Amino acid sequence: MSDHKDDHVHGPDCDHDHEHGEDIFIVTDEDGKEHEMVMVYTFQSQEQAYAVLLDRNDPEADGVIFRVEEEGEEAYLVNIEDEAEWERVVNIYNEIIAQEEE
Template sequence: MSDNNHVHDENCNHDHEHEEVVILTDDEGNEREFIIVETMQVEEQHYAILVAADGTEDDGFIMRIEEDEEGEEYLIDIEDEQEWNRVVAAYEKMADAE
């Protein structure tokens, strides 16, 4: 998670009114709750900005939102470095505008 992070603290400007909680499973099978604090679109793709629901971590991270055949959304890691750089640049631009 350390490569995909942003600071989420008392100075953040995210809209917390419509937070969605998701449960993600790590590589060791441990489940943790995260809050989607923001979504954004970069080019034709949508992304979710997440933070730990229990507040144990100050840093959050960004995941790509995909859709299955039934239209159900799910989250996946961003593994492509060029895509990651585009998303981070878009996030920084969005954060500066707030």
């Protein structure tokens, strides 16, 4: 999993261009390069929502996990800075993937 800066979550009423039925998130990495990301999975852990995004133009790249934070009716993708939280959500996601592969 890679580490990216936070970005906002596009809602159904956003005015950005993206394909119908596919929410695209523009995420800027630590080098300042923008990536078009697609949310492929969400899950909950300890009453906190998390989202897994894949690079739309590089489907072979590792997915990225963000914490989903809500402020009013807006939702934001936020980096997971805490090492213990990161390890916990990666382990949960790996368990989910293993179950789906069975």
